[in-house]
Amino acid sequence: MIETPYLLFLGDAPDQLAAKVAQGIKDWRPENAVGQFRMPGCKADVGLTDMTLEEGKAAGARTLVIGVANRGGVISQAWKDVLIEALGMGYDLASGLHNLLANEGDLVAASQVHGQTLHDVRVPNVQYPIADGKKRTGKRVLAVGTDCSIGKMYTALALDRAMQEKGMKSTFRATGQTGILITGAGVPLDAVIADFMAGAVEYLTPDNDADHWDIIEGQGSLYHVSYSGVTLALIHGGQPDALIVCHEPTRKTMRGLPEYKLPTIQQVIDLALPLARVANPACEVAGISINTQHLGEQEALDYCAKVEAEMGLPTVDPFRHGAGRLAEALAKL
């Protein structure tokens, strides 16, 4: 639906985490991105070649993908100048921001003048049902985390890759804008109307073969008071057979909530597992995923070993070391 390849727009990202969308595309579909476009003051770098709009076009880019998220999702005038110029040069635009491209009159006008398309992947384009809680066939695994933006999508994508490599049947189920931009399908769960959240997750993960795994991208955290309701809708709509707990050991406070300390992995399990068993009494924690991006090589291995010994569960950084052991743990369930 969205024409590839992309040029990834990082704008004036205040930090690396803000460029999660661009980083995800680069890590999981690098063949889809010719380079990155950064504005003055940009503090993110996803490791692609820096390009102007002209250079991107010359490299074959068809769509400028807004690869940066802002809390609240405001589209600034500085951004707009670039986006309008891009439309004039024959780029489509794709965005997962809360503020829709389609609601910005100047962008809509420019897209019409130049015959280009605006893609807002955050907009639900389905009338989701209310969840009915009925048991579905097939298996499901959900990533839950100690915080937001901690590696749940990466964990799910890596697990999908590992399961495919082992010849297992699996499908990555995107629930956020990045995952949707990467895979071209999914549910933009944080933009769904409250009453239909769990139903949207049921819709996303329908009946399937008994040995097929839906790998559901997690959102938020039960301990993140801004978004915890979305997390619980995933737990109850997804009726997972297994949870993977995601953690980032250097994070001290919840993202955007400086008054709130990160919970421990055990605290997440203590809340998530009883909640998950409301929808699926057989649910188990299958493993732990550590985001070791801020640790050295040996430090990362040592930390995973320590957590594995403490928790008695397979513990890996799936991005750094592969998710094979998590896939094996699921295969044994």
Place this chain on the structure above:
Amino acid sequence: MIETPYLLFLGDAPDQLAAKVAQGIKDWRPENAVGQFRMPGCKADVGLTDMTLEEGKAAGARTLVIGVANRGGVISQAWKDVLIEALGMGYDLASGLHNLLANEGDLVAASQVHGQTLHDVRVPNVQYPIADGKKRTGKRVLAVGTDCSIGKMYTALALDRAMQEKGMKSTFRATGQTGILITGAGVPLDAVIADFMAGAVEYLTPDNDADHWDIIEGQGSLYHVSYSGVTLALIHGGQPDALIVCHEPTRKTMRGLPEYKLPTIQQVIDLALPLARVANPACEVAGISINTQHLGEQEALDYCAKVEAEMGLPTVDPFRHGAGRLAEALAKL
């Protein structure tokens, strides 16, 4: 905003619970309703005089309030015939259904022809913020339940009445269409976009006097897989100092989910209290509210006494016996 008095439209309600909206108006603002309008096959009766549209008009009614909820909220053709006739007779319409009056072309046309107003109280008319989790001044109490439609709104309204009678400072904070129709203000939480649910609850319950209580209407249940995400947003956005647990002892399975058994009061506390303490470590369960509508007088008293002895918490049916003891428990916190 909505002109009173009302005629309450019960439509072809399939059971008494479906008429929760009309019953709430009758119980808490009886002076606002001249009577009820029922169609053939209606299985609900809120105990008001049955009236035709003509009789309602003669009794002074200004607005026909749709006092009946359908799962999914469909506006049938049989309903529309009545609603269009009412507009022609000079009624405004008010509704809390998911399907908006404003989206029904024939109703909009009739309202314009006759110069009447369509009120959709379910539509959020505020751009709510994302929750920031900051501690707010003043006290808050939230009703949580073993199920949906179990008496959480009644408990909150009765508690507000009891606190006012004791000279305490309190405000009932509506989070659903019935509460909004009763009080004229509130947040239609189940219609809010997922990411803004907790922020909407923060918006609804701002800083206040240290000795003021916001009494927050609960929604759903942590054990109701269709709506549990909304419940958790109330727990985290409301950052309650106290919870009141609501239960209906004759209910065997979750409303709309015949495969799911009702949890016990203790099971609700075991999940709700740790979740509440994420946002407010001082949160306590202050009391228990039993909906005894299906029990006899002595049976109701015996049941409350039994639960009180088991749980060690004040236990009353606030609608039947008053909420004075719950108000006292809160005053002591």
